[in-house]
Amino acid sequence: MSLQFRVLGSIAVLLVLSLLCGGTLLILHARSVVEVEVRTAFQGAENSVRDTLQSDVQHTVTMRQVVSSFEGQRHVRAALINEQEKVIVSSEIGRLKDPAPQWFARLMMPPPLSARFNIKLPQYPCVVELTSDPRSEIADVWDHASDAFVAMLLFCAATMTAVSLAVAYALRFFRRFQTGLLAISDGGYDARLDAKGPPEFVALAQGFNHMAGRLKTFSESNQRLQQQIQNVQEEERSGIARDLHDEVGPYLFAIQVDANILAKSAEPQTRSMGTAIRDAALHVQTHVKEILRQLRPVSSLDFGLEPAIADLIAFWARRHPDIRFERTITATPGLDRRGEDAVYRIVQESLSNAVRHGRPTRIEIVIADQTDRVMVSVTDDGGGLKQDLPGGMSLGQMGLMGMQERLSMLGGHMTVEGGRGVSIRAFLPKVRELEIA
Ligand SMILES: Nc1ncnc2c1ncn2[C@@H]1O[C@H](COP(=O)(O)OP(=O)(O)OP(=O)(O)O)[C@@H](O)[C@H]1O
Ligand SMILES: [Mg+2]
Incomplete structure (x- = not known):
């Protein structure tokens, strides 16, 4: 799971949890508000009816007036009921603007309140009944709660956007850092990072650039040393050959x-x-x-790299006419004699390996100029790395190791890929003007 996904995922989980907590608190608070509002209104209504009944209860008209005074009230409904429990007249609750959804109304619903007042008029005994109706209050609370919830949602969305932008910015830097490290591991010591942005990134980029610079210096002095050693060896050999x-x-x-x-x-x-x-x-x-x-070997390279490779191919083609050899060789300016020698030896060993170990029907040799380096590849369609077919004769598995050594002396590297067949790819840096001490 990617780091970006983990960071954003954990923040999203935290935000959802805080939304749930906030929502629960909001609902608990709203519930108590509804209950208190309805109870207060009901108690007020109860007191007002009681006061009226204490003063004047001579006529049913008075009772009708009491009931109609509750017409349009938000939280309490009143009804006048006769002896047979038949409703003579009742008040209506004020019109609800937008009723709350049922699930919310059910969550908010406070315990119902009711009160009955018996009126003993001699010719018309009856009852005034008050009942609570919280729907209007719940509709109000729904209005406020939904606004508050939408505000919380917007806040979470804004937080997620800000965090994703910050994480993407940080990861972009780390991606550049990773690309730089890959370049270094491939021998590209010229790789540098822009030392821009927050101080932590600037410090990392500076450290990286310093390391790359040091590696470049070491690699160049290493190459110089190798070249010197080889020159000394060649001179010594030539001297002995001359004397002899x-x-x-x-x-x-x-x-x-x-x-x-x-x-x-x-x-x-x-x-x-x-x-x-x-x-x-x-x-x-x-x-x-x-x-x-x-x-003082008389090398086939004395006549150039391309004829030397052609000779190699001819050597194997004579012995294995069933194998199709294909070659694409572009000019390789920038390779000195040691570079050409390494290319020649790599192709020589790869061809020999392919023929001896793989039993291929086709072998392709490519030597390509890639700006500041030369790429050499030898690909066959034989049995692949795992399958060493009978007939392969080994002198001690020194071939691939020797190639690696030659390349690292020249600051190059190689890859070996197996599958259906084997593909050897070697990369050699072109010669720069190295001052030879
Ligand atoms: N083209 C190829 N097809 C199949 N197997 C290969 C190929 N190239 C290399 N191998 C495998 O990799 C092993 C190592 O190759 P390497 O050239 O280092 O040693 P070798 O050829 O066995 O011995 P030496 O080169 O010292 O005579 C081989 O033994 C073989 O199993
Ligand atoms: Mg070999």
């Missing part, structure tokens, strides 16, 4: 020449010794050549 070639080469040649002379001698024993010396010299020469080749 210059010191040993002429003597070997001289031995061969002398041995040839001996081999042509009339003396059979000298002839056979000459042949043996010549063969031994040839043997040593082959070995020296091999050592020289290892020290």
Whole structure:
């Protein structure tokens, strides 16, 4: 569940709970208001009827007047009832404006109140009956309560809107922060965050930018060191190769020449010794050549990356004519010799892995220029990573590790995706002008 959803969800639950509490308190208060109002009105009516009856009760006309004085009253109804309990005349409650809904009226309804006054007129004994009617009061309370509830609802909606805006703002910053961290983890040490907004965000952004700057410095000095080490190694090898070639080469040649002379001698024993010396010299020469080749390899990259990759493909295509090889290679300016060498080795190992472990029918090689980096991908449709088909021969599972090492030396990285087939993707930063100390 996302953080945004959690924060907004908890605030929404709190607001609903406070709405429920507020609503309950409102109803309890309104209920007591209705009860007090109706009871007060009823007691007033009761007192007024009692006063009237104490003064003048000589004629039924008076009683009719008493009843009609309650006409249009809001909370009390009066009726004149004869001996047979028949209503002679009764008052009507004042017209209700907008009656409250039934559920609300039922909640508010106070206990009914009634009072009867017996009037013992000699020729016309009767009863004046008063009853309470809270509907008008309940309608009033409904008016106020519904207004108050709508106001509370509006307040909750406004609070939710304000909180969602604040949370969205905060999360937008954290999303940028996350994107920056992802860029850093992909080796993009140039990523920087805008140090704007609230002080907490500014401090975080500054910390992030400082960290990215330091990482960039370390990575550049690391690359410089790697380059220096490689240069030193290459120089050393070239020196040894030169010495070997210059010191040993002429003597070997001289031995061969002398041995040839001996081999042509009339003396059979000298002839056979000459042949043996010549063969031994040839043997040593082959070995020296091999050592020289290892020290100063003649790379297929000497003719460019694209022909070198074409050679690799041709190598495997000759042995596996059933596999379709496809390649898309765009120009790769910005890769130095080490970069090209890494690309070549990655393609070489990926092709070899695909053919040996996957049994594919198609392998696609893409080398693409992506502004400040070069992307190399080798994708096959073989059995995928888990399925190492019989026939795969491993030299100790060093291939993928070697690729990683080569890439990290150059500040690059790679991903390996398996599924139906395997896709290797490597990313190499282009060479910047690194001052070599
Ligand atoms: N294209 C592929 N298809 C199927 N499996 C693969 C593929 N590439 C790599 N793998 C799997 O990943 C493992 C590791 O590959 P890696 O190149 O590191 O080692 P290896 O090929 O087994 O040995 P080495 O390369 O040292 O000779 C392989 O053993 C194989 O199981
Ligand atoms: Mg391998």
